[in-house]
Amino acid sequence: GRPRAAGMGPRGGGDAEADALLAHVESSPQPFVQRVAARGVVAVICSGRCARPERALRRCLVGTPPSCVDEVCGACARMVKVGVFDADAMCGELLAALAASHASATTDRRRLGDECRVARALVRGIAGVVAVSIVDPARRSDTDSDRLPPGKTPAGRLEEWVGPRHPLARALRAHPTGAPPAVLAAVARISSHGPDSAAALAGIPTRAALRALRPFLRHALLSDVDATTMGGGFRAATHAHLVRVACASEGIDPASSALVATLLAGCLPWYRTSTDARTRAWVSHTCAADVADALERAAGSGSGRSSGGTKADAALVRAATLEAASATAREARSSAIRGERAGASIGALRRMLAVLAATTDDERDVDETTTTTTAATTAAAAATAGDETRARDGETTERRTRRRTRRRTRRALRSTACDLAATCAALVAGDADEAAAAATTLGEMASSDAFGDVIGAGTCARAVAGARVSGAMALARDRGGALAALL
Numbered sequence: 190g191r192p193r194a195a196g197m198g199p200r201g202g203g204d205a206e207a208d209a210l211l212a213h214v215e216s217s218p219q220p221f222v223q224r225v226a227a228r229g230v231v232a233v234i235c236s237g238r239c240a241r242p243e244r245a246l247r248r249c250l251v252g253t254p255p256s257c258v259d260e261v262c263g264a265c266a267r268m269v270k271v272g273v274f275d276a277d278a279m280c281g282e283l284l285a286a287l288a289a290s291h292a293s294a295t296t297d298r299r300r301l302g303d304e305c306r307v308a309r310a311l312v313r314g315i316a317g318v319v320a321v322s323i324v325d326p327a328r329r330s331d332t333d334s335d336r337l338p339p340g341k342t343p344a345g346r347l348e349e350w351v352g353p354r355h356p357l358a359r360a361l362r363a364h365p366t367g368a369p370p371a372v373l374a375a376v377a378r379i380s381s382h383g384p385d386s387a388a389a390l391a392g393i394p395t396r397a398a399l400r401a402l403r404p405f406l407r408h409a410l411l412s413d414v415d416a417t418t419m420g421g422g423f424r425a426a427t428h429a430h431l432v433r434v435a436c437a438s439e440g441i442d443p444a445s446s447a448l449v450a451t452l453l454a455g456c457l458p459w460y461r462t463s464t465d466a467r468t469r470a471w472v473s474h475t476c477a478a479d480v481a482d483a484l485e486r487a488a489g490s491g492s493g494r495s496s497g498g499t500k501a502d503a504a505l506v507r508a509a510t511l512e513a514a515s516a517t518a519r520e521a522r523s524s525a526i527r528g529e530r531a532g533a534s535i536g537a538l539r540r541m542l543a544v545l546a547a548t549t550d551d552e553r554d555v556d557e558t559t560t561t562t563t564a565a566t567t568a569a570a571a572a573t574a575g576d577e578t579r580a581r582d583g584e585t586t587e588r589r590t591r592r593r594t595r596r597r598t599r600r601a602l603r604s605t606a607c608d609l610a611a612t613c614a615a616l617v618a619g620d621a622d623e624a625a626a627a628a629t630t631l632g633e634m635a636s637s638d639a640f641g642d643v644i645g646a647g648t649c650a651r652a653v654a655g656a657r658v659s660g661a662m663a664l665a666r667d668r669g670g671a672l673a674a675l676l
Contacts (some may be wrong), residue, residue, distance in 0.1 A: 262314030
């Protein structure tokens with residue numbers, strides 16, 4: 190049977206009351222009267238006295254004025270929270286109403302304005318249900334923003350709502366014209382601190398809300414279907430919003446900034462697979478620079494301060510920066526081979542390499558200052574517990590993890606150096622300024638203390654880089670020729 194909220198009375202007595210209130214909604218032309226009547230219907234539904242609450246809900250959502258729909262959608266999260274509706278059932282009702290609204294706007298262009306307002310209200314209701322469903326109702330009372338561990342993802346309905354199955358992704362398909370702006374606003378509300386946020390509805394911090402929305406955000410950034418909405422600008426608008434979140438100077442903690450920055454950096458390698466010229470230009474001239482901004486903010490290098498986050502956050506930012514740098518170098522090489530401009534990609538790559546060098550120096554400092562302390566603590570714990578074998582196994586596992594990380598870093602940096610060398614060789618016959626920029630970047634990378642030891646002198650990557658850059662010796666001395674000769 191349907192779950193009941195606490196204090197519910199006998200069912201069935203509220204149907205007539207809901208019908209009377211809905212008659213006021215249909216007969217009155219005044220929006221404030223419609224809102225008051227809709228508020229009464231919501232109260233009757235939440236009281237549990239309706240034998241068929243879904244019937245009253247459908248009458249409120251379809252064929253009613255926008256003011257009534259807005260009032261009811263604002264209370265959808267409350268209806269789910271008290272247990273009158275299941276989250277999936279509520280999302281199904283809202284999505285069906287959204288599809289009906291889109292069909293109505295398509296057949297009757299005179300109602301386009303009202304239907305757009307209805308679509309915004311319905312998406313707002315879906316977002317409220319998503320926010321309240323991040324944590325299961327049975328666990329919500331035991332979940333506190335202060336007690337939720339930083340690396341723990343809250344268990345809830347969003348474990349099942351992944352990718353195209355997410356209610357917000359389904360809303361984009363149900364109403365391609367009216368839903369995209371509302372979905373962007375919904376993402377902002379869920380991750381904010383207002384009454385419709387996940388912090389207010391589910392009692393979780395902002396970083397946990399962003400972590401729970403990460404599968405949908407990745408789908409929205411990479412899905413070709415969603416990229417066609419808003420004239421192809423939905424992906425760019427979502428990307429721009431996330432960049433603003435990651436680069437915000439106030440109102441966001443370092444962990445949230447690192448989470449969004451790593452999401453953007455992880456999507457960057459997949460943007461370049463598009464064959465559309467406009468998308469390639471967006472990636473080369475805007476997207477890579479935006480990702481560099483987000484990574485600088487997450488790492489703390491842009492403001493000259495420490496990141497303020499945990500060691501795990503710093504490791505995530507470093508790995509994401511390495512991945513983004515490799516993708517940017519590949520994009521620069523592809524642009525140069527196609528005869529397109531690659532200066533913007535080279536500039537973004539230099540900034541990413543600077544972030545990578547700064548995080549490498551910080552990691553070395555941390556390792557030097559903590560190695561002795563960690564060894565002493567481990568030895569003391571082993572002596573206390575009398576389990577020296579377990580301590581040795583733990584230390585061996587940590588060393589093995591570090592070796593794997595260094596190997597991945599070395600491979601990624603070598604690949605980046607080769608792509609950058611190929612970019613320089615392709616640009617020599619074309620744009621001399623961009624070729625000089627590529628040669629300078631490669632020279633700085635090869636001579637840097639942070640990268641030179643990792644790449645390794647005399648390796649195949651350095652040899653390939655030196656051979657490719659030798660083609661730039663035809664440049665003038667002030668445009669990279671001297672640097673190429675030195676390499």
